Amino acid sequence: MNSADFRRHAHDVVDWMADYLDGVEEFPVKAQVRPGEIAGRLPQAPPEAAEPMEEILGDFRSLIVPGMTHWQHPKFFAYFQANSSRPSVLAEMLTATLAAQCMIWDTSPAATELEERMMGWLRLMIGLPEGFVGSIQDTASTATLCAILAARERVSQFAVNESGMSDAGVFTAYCSTETHSSIEKDVKIAGIGRANLRKIAVDSEFGIDPEALESAIAADVAAGRRPVCVVATLGTTGVSGFDPLRAVGEVCDRHGIWLHVDAAWAGSALLLPEQRWMIDGVEYADSFVFNPHKWLFTNFDCSAFFVRDPAALVRTFEILPEYLKTRDGAAVTNFRDWGVPLGRRFRALKLWFVIRSYGVDGLRRMIRGHIDLAQELAATVDGSEDFELLRPPVLSLFCFRYRPKGMDEQGLDEANERLLHAVNDSGKLYLTHTRINGVYAIRFVVGQTATEPRHVREAWQTVQELARLTAAAGR
């Protein structure tokens, strides 16, 4: 493709992008395709001959777009959002064009120095104490893995890095029963073993019980095992539970255990001074992660990973072959050793665009707006005769179920599962579920960039209509 063709196609693509974002509401939120349907329309083998870009773009529109779930749809209320924004998309276009591999300072000084500054801005924005420094990782899963590996090395005095696990004894890690599945995955990868992850009971508000945590740690220490780290969650995925950071921090402090804080979703709400209650006790934390790619209008992937002792992190990952040695190596930050991959995307650019283009105040207003919308709808649900609020909103997530009279618990579970499928098959909105104390619960999360009050109102209208229809059909 020559420059003139590139320019022409790029203009077409930008027009498509702008139209898409303007009209994303017209698509079904969740892709309405059956398993294998898209694959069945793709050739088994790659083309031998070059194909014209017009055709490729045409197939993108006719084949790929209908098979997409539209995460930027204003009625996406499922999972946690991966929200984005136009300034972020512009930055991603530039990042793709520069196509820089920012593994070390030398390979793009601006990328490294902007990343350092953006992490500094984010720290100020979310109210983390001085002393936390960080890097951008692809996901919270990766960031937590890095934290666990650094914690393991701190406990073993870097012996595992040298000699492996054979003489290391039994390591243990701790989280609550509500913790995200990525923690268990990371514990498996780190060689600690799933059986040595203690999932501690939660209280009625879904926060970890610090006394049960203390007892589990004491029992492990008494048995000669080696506690590596505690992962505390702010904003659990199922129901927005919060571990009591101060109490957990005090336990970690008493036992000298690394405390990692997973605030993947809720961290963005720390922009709001009135939500800082959740980080009371954060001075005990050794590491902290939150995802601007969830709720800070910044394209996936962008996970902000802070540590208090970067030297421990770097020592965990450091490896310096001759070909990576540089003249300024000692004087600059080289993010290659702040995590698993050597190669790094230029992710700081989109944060820079987003933060400057909205201003912190604009970002605050949008997040506050989401919280208000969730609170208002939850109040409506609570006041509705046929529905039950199973988990009141904390930040912008709440859980509910349809509860017509005269149905037993199993019938209610089945009716709500049918309702969820009917809602998602309608294409009008997208919701996901969890279980609360065994009960099937529908989650509702507000956090899409383009969501306005009317979208929430219409979503509730659809849920009510489909609840009645599916209940009638199920009888």
Ligand SMILES: Cc1ncc(COP(=O)(O)O)c(C=O)c1O
């Ligand atoms: C609390 C929590 N932690 C971690 C994760 C994993 O995030 P990521 O996809 O960035 O690895 C999620 C994902 O939703 C989450 O809700």
